[in-house]
Amino acid sequence: MKRTPIVELLNTAPAEQTVNARGWVKTKRGNNFVNFVALNDGSVIHDIQIVADVAKFDEELLKSLSTGSCISVIGKLVASQGKGQKVEIQADSIEVYGTADPDTYPLQKKAHSMEFLRENAHLRLRTNTFGAIFRIRHALSYAVHSFFDRKGFYYLHTPVITAADAEGAGQMFQVTTLDLKKLPLTETGEIDFSQDFFGSSANLTVSGQLQGEAGALALSQVYTFGPTFRAENSNTARHLSEFWMIEPEMAFYDIQDNMDLAEEFLKACIAYVREKCADDLAFLNERYDKELLERLKFVLENQFERLTYSEAVEILAGSNHHKKGKFQYPVKWGVDLQSEHERYLVEQHFKKPVILINYPKEIKSFYMKQNADGKTVAAMDILFPGIGEIIGGSQREENYDKLMARVRELGMHEEALHWYLDLRRFGSAPHSGFGLGFERMMMFLTGMTNIRDVIYAPRAPKQIDF
Ligand code: ATP
Ligand code: MN
Numbered sequence: 035m036k037r038t039p040i041v042e043l044l045n046t047a048p049a050e051q052t053v054n055a056r057g058w059v060k061t062k063r064g065n066n067f068v069n070f071v072a073l074n075d076g077s078v079i080h081d082i083q084i085v086a087d088v089a090k091f092d093e094e095l096l097k098s099l100s101t102g103s104c105i106s107v108i109g110k111l112v113a114s115q116g117k118g119q120k121v122e123i124q125a126d127s128i129e130v131y132g133t134a135d136p137d138t139y140p141l142q143k144k145a146h147s148m149e150f151l152r153e154n155a156h157l158r159l160r161t162n163t164f165g166a167i168f169r170i171r172h173a174l175s176y177a178v179h180s181f182f183d184r185k186g187f188y189y190l191h192t193p194v195i196t197a198a199d200a201e202g203a204g205q206m207f208q209v210t211t212l213d214l215k216k217l218p219l220t221e222t223g224e225i226d227f228s229q230d231f232f233g234s235s236a237n238l239t240v241s242g243q244l245q246g247e248a249g250a251l252a253l254s255q256v257y258t259f260g261p262t263f264r265a266e267n268s269n270t271a272r273h274l275s276e277f278w279m280i281e282p283e284m285a286f287y288d289i290q291d292n293m294d295l296a297e298e299f300l301k302a303c304i305a306y307v308r309e310k311c312a313d314d315l316a317f318l319n320e321r322y323d324k325e326l327l328e329r330l331k332f333v334l335e336n337q338f339e340r341l342t343y344s345e346a347v348e349i350l351a352g353s354n355h356h357k358k359g360k361f362q363y364p365v366k367w368g369v370d371l372q373s374e375h376e377r378y379l380v381e382q383h384f385k386k387p388v389i390l391i392n393y394p395k396e397i398k399s400f401y402m403k404q405n406a407d408g409k410t411v412a413a414m415d416i417l418f419p420g421i422g423e424i425i426g427g428s429q430r431e432e433n434y435d436k437l438m439a440r441v442r443e444l445g446m447h448e449e450a451l452h453w454y455l456d457l458r459r460f461g462s463a464p465h466s467g468f469g470l471g472f473e474r475m476m477m478f479l480t481g482m483t484n485i486r487d488v489i490y491a492p493r494a495p496k497q498i499d500f
Contacts, residue, residue, distance in 0.1 A: 035108055041078035048113045048121045055082055055123055056106040056131075058160055061143055062099050064088070070116075071099055073107065076165050079313050083114060083122040095128060102134030102141055102160070148487060155491050155500040163321065166314035167480050167488055170307055174472070174479060175259075177306035178280055181299055182257045187282060190249040190256040192242035197234050197450045205266045206237035207275075234450075238263035243467060244401070244454050246283035247430060250465050251457050257282040259472075267495055271484045272373070272422065274473060276493035283467035289403075289412040289429040292466035293389050296416055296425055297338050300387075300475075304330050307479055315479075323481030329419060330479070338387040338416065343371075346390050349383055350375055370397040371415075373422035380417045388417045400440045401454075402428040414468065418478050427468020434458035 035054040038046075043055055057075030064070050067088055072081035084107050086096060099105060109125040116122070140154045141161065151158040158164045179189065195209050211231040212218065218226040227235040242258035249256035262279040282295065308315065308330055319326040350356055350365045355378055363372040371390075379388050392410040395402070402411035416425035431437045437458055441448060448455070476488035486492035491500035 037106070039077035040073065040075045040080070040082045043082055043111060043123075044078065044080055044119075044121060046111060046121065048111045050110045050112055052108060052126070053111045053123060054106060054108050055084070057082075057104070059099050059101055059103050059105065059134075061101060069096055069099070071105075073105070074160075074165070076159070076169075079162055079166055079169075079317050080119075083116065083119050084109070084125050084128075085122055086125040086128065090125075091128065095130060098130050098133045099128070100134060100136045100139070101143060102136075102139040102157075104131040104134075105129065106131060148484065152486055152492075159490075162317060164487075166311070166317050167476070167482065168490075169314050170311045170479055171476055171488065173307045173310045174303060174476060177303045177310075178257075178259060178472075180306070181302045182255075182282065185255065185295075187255040187257050188249070188253050190242075190246060190253075190258050192239070192245040192249075192258045192260065194239055194261065195232075195236055196239045196245075197232070197236055198244055198454065205264045206240055207263050207265050209236045209238060240264055241279065241281065241469060243281050243283065243469065244451075246281050246467060247401075247454070247457055247465065250283035250285045250467065251461065251463060254285045255282070269495055271486075272474065272477070274485055274489065274492055274494055277485075277489070278472035280470045280472060281467060283465065285463050285465045287429070287466040288464060289391060289414060289466060292427055292429060292468060293338075293340060293391070293414055296414070296427065296468050296470075297389070299470075300416070300425070301334055303475065304334055304479065308334075318481055326481040329481075333387055333418070336386045338389050339384045340389045340391070343390050343393045343410070343413075346371070346375075346379055346388075350378065353378065353383070355382065368394050368396065376415075376417040376422040377419075380419050380422075387419070390415050390417065398428070400444050400446060401430050401437065403431045404436055404440070412466075416468075418474075420481075420483070421474050421478055424474045424478065425468050425470050427466065429464065429466040432458060432462045432464050434462065 037054050037056045040055055040057060043053060055073055057073045060072040060074050060081050062069060062071045069086045069088060071084040073084050074081045106129045107123055107125050108127045109123040111121055112124050114120060114122040141157055159168060218229045220226045239262060241262060242260060246256055246258050258281045261276055263276050265275060266273060315327060344367060347365060347367050356365055361374055365375065391414045392405060393413040394409060395404060395411045398411050398413045402413050404411055412429040414427050415423050418424040438455065473485050473488050477485055480488060482488050
């Protein structure tokens with residue numbers, strides 16, 4: 035018989051029709067006459083109740099229906115007498131696909147700590163919490179593609195292995211097939227990468243943006259959505275070594291257009307997930323973060339505050355918080371804002387998402403458009419409550435001479451960037467783009483406070499399991 039997902043069964047009018055449900059046992063309770071099994075197959079946060087008459091089934095079989103075991107049940111869909119559910123399945127036959135020994139199965143009936151679940155990342159997907167998180171993760175991915183499709187963007191698959199360092203921050207994972215025990219050296223004693231697999235040094239991408247720009251300067255509007263790697267040794271609750279990034283890139287967009295698109299995009303994603311994952315969000319709101327739904331609504335209904343970096347520094351420097359010495363890091367024009375500053379602006383001062391533009395050029399990447407003041411670049415960061423920076427973007431420098439001057443000033447590797455510089459030599463155009471950290475957005479949507487809890491297997495310093 036064909037399986038019906040539990041999400042469908044729960045929405046079916048019961049008429050004693052024979053159905054087949056398959057899934058993992060959440061809990062079992064009962065007495066000498068009847069057993070009640072809560073069954074979940076991940077299609078929805080709710081379980082379906084299976085009612086098994088003790089007289090009808092083998093004792094051993096009923097015993098094996100412990101938490102975590104996987105079964106297939108054929109039975110009649112009937113109206114439920116009990117409260118909490120509209121329908122249940124009166125079991126006629128039960129097949130056990132896989133038992134789970136209660137003495138060794140890590141997940142018990144009781145609630146587990148997030149730390150414990152992180153150590154069991156392969157099984158945590160079966161919990162209500164992670165079921166909700168991963169259904170939301172799917173919905174958010176879908177929302178991203180659907181938004182850009184509606185807007186006439188093309189999905190560009192940019193390379194994961196590259197010779198370019200998009201951020202110039204040197205936080206890259208190297209990719210090599212050289213024998214680490216016997217590295218070939220050049221005459222000057224450097225590692226001879228001409229003998230390496232690609233004939234040059236290579237690394238995992240830190241951003242698909244540079245290639246995205248080539249796409250935008252041909253297809254007008256593209257976006258990338260792929261894994262991104264950063265070997266920064268920062269063990270924070272907001273950084274992963276492997277994360278997913280969405281990077282739209284648009285020809286003929288200035289920084290204002292860029293901000294408008296980013297705000298519309300974030301709101302469209304929130305609206306979609308709110309509609310599609312109402313039950314999962316309600317669960318997370320109840321269990322983890324009582325203000326989650328309120329926060330989503332608030333961000334949807336309010337305009338993001340837009341101001342310059344200089345204005346933000348003035349606000350921070352003039353705040354009582356600063357005067358009382360409560361910021362750990364310094365506040366003055368020229369410094370990179372820390373997450374404590376970003377969150378102060380969003381959570382204390384404006385009490386809504388904030389877009390900061392025109393940052394000092396020294397703290398931003400080489401490709402950002404140089405403003406007329408000679409000091410700032412047309413960068414934009416979007417700051418969210420509870421998260422800090424969720425989007426980083428900019429208008430790009432489209433002038434060849436200005437870009438080249440910056441590349442030289444920073445002593446960058448011109449050779450590896452030749453194709454990128456070409457984009458300014460042949461048919462250059464004003465263009466802009468931004469990068470959204472997919473897991474940061476997931477944190478916002480789920481209320482999770484640790485980024486390790488919104489991805490299947492977090493990659494972080496000293497962490498490669500699962
Ligand atoms: P941060 O200051 O938070 O480290 P960043 O300035 O390095 O961020 P960008 O290089 O602008 O970030 O990357 C664009 C977006 O990617 C960020 O706004 C953020 O949402 C996300 N992001 C950056 N680094 C990480 C990371 N290590 N793990 C998860 N997401 C990240
Ligand atoms: Mn960073």
